[in-house]
Amino acid sequence: MLVKLKVNGELRQADVPPETTLLKMLREDLGLTGAKLGCDVGDCGTCTVIVDGDSLNSCLMLAAKANGREITTIEGLATSADLHPLQKSFEELGALQCGFCGPGMLMSAKNLLDKNPEPSVHEIKDALSGNLCRCTGYTKIIEAIQDAGRELSGAAAGN
Amino acid sequence: MRPFDYVAPASAQEAVALLAEHGDHAKVLAGGTDLIVDLKHHAGNVSLLVDVTEIPEFLGIEETDEGLRIGSAAKYGEIMEHALCREYTPEIVAASHTVGAVQTRNLGTIGGNLVTCVPSADSAPSLLVLDADVTVAGTDGNRRMPLTDFFVGPRKTSLAPHELLVDIRIPKANLGKPSHFLKFGLRKGQALALVNAAAALWLDDKGAITEPRIALGAVAPKPVRCPKAEAVIAGKQPSDELLKEAAEMAVTECKPIDDFRASANYRRQLVRTMTYRCLKRSVEIASQR
Incomplete structure (x- = not known):
């Protein structure tokens, strides 16, 4: 079936079998391999993308259900000129080790900051409860999200 | 696949x-x-x-003459942010927050949770204590039934194979009813409930408990009400001893099993403590009105 999406601002389409998940379509048909295939059952969160403003597990969503909707993936964060403030903070504060959880962590973090620019530590932990990291122990990830939140809300305030 | x-x-x-x-x-x-x-x-x-998520009557959350209507395809994320749910049914919002994680709550629907009908369904107790009923669509049109009759057993509802859950309705009289929900799992995130508990009640103008409701999840083949425990407190002045007596009765009304997550005995102790806390908090909310 023909599935048409807007991915990172660009109209894309692919003819996929109905049993294709959004994750599979992004990775195999659209060449966007940033979102990762981890547990494949919605527990680990490394496949997280944002669909019409809400983060979700792309491994659990059929591509057919994403037809006509707007998707943001990790590839949509950086511009050719610059990294996204979240990516900079993750890099500067050493929030990633092996990096496999990174695309999902960053998309969950973006989804949080889009809705709540200055989250508390508790709110960050709550927002990341669907993203597993087996390396960092989460501390630096939480610090990086707070750092990016300050950066983004400072920029919004014109500082 | x-x-x-x-x-x-x-x-x-x-x-x-x-x-x-x-x-x-x-x-x-x-x-x-x-x-x-x-x-x-x-x-x-x-x-x-x-x-079924593109069928208009399965979607949305709205106030009607009869009360609050929640479309079966309403997602948990949507319920948590909806002004009507936050105002009228804050414990359904609280229960929704305990389901899975952000990403699964932005996919998962309240109707899906009820139809899947696992004993630990997080949305069930907070709906049961507000006397929710459901609309079912079949070949002969729609029918309504109390949510208590919808649950039959583990992964079994009273839906015929071709029937669909259309919506969930909370009666107008119960919007804003003082209520409390508690979930106990082995982690804070993405955990299945060892026990879910909810209570709702009013206090009349003399301070006596009226229309008490107690519901439990994950401790019987399906989410259950506790009519005997409710009877213990109905019409009485709330006291710590009375609420503890009701919690003790609730323990006799559940049938938990031993499994790899917890023993039946541990679950019974959780039922005692959580029922008491849900009742106590409901009384506190009611007495602040």
């Missing part, structure tokens, strides 16, 4: 007709957080997915 066809009908009658035609080979798709996992693990003989 093995190949299947996908359709997203625009009406309940169309969806019901497809289910009646395809029988066991068709499955109803809502958020997919259970079904897609099942299809990946043991595909069975599924040849058609009927997506």
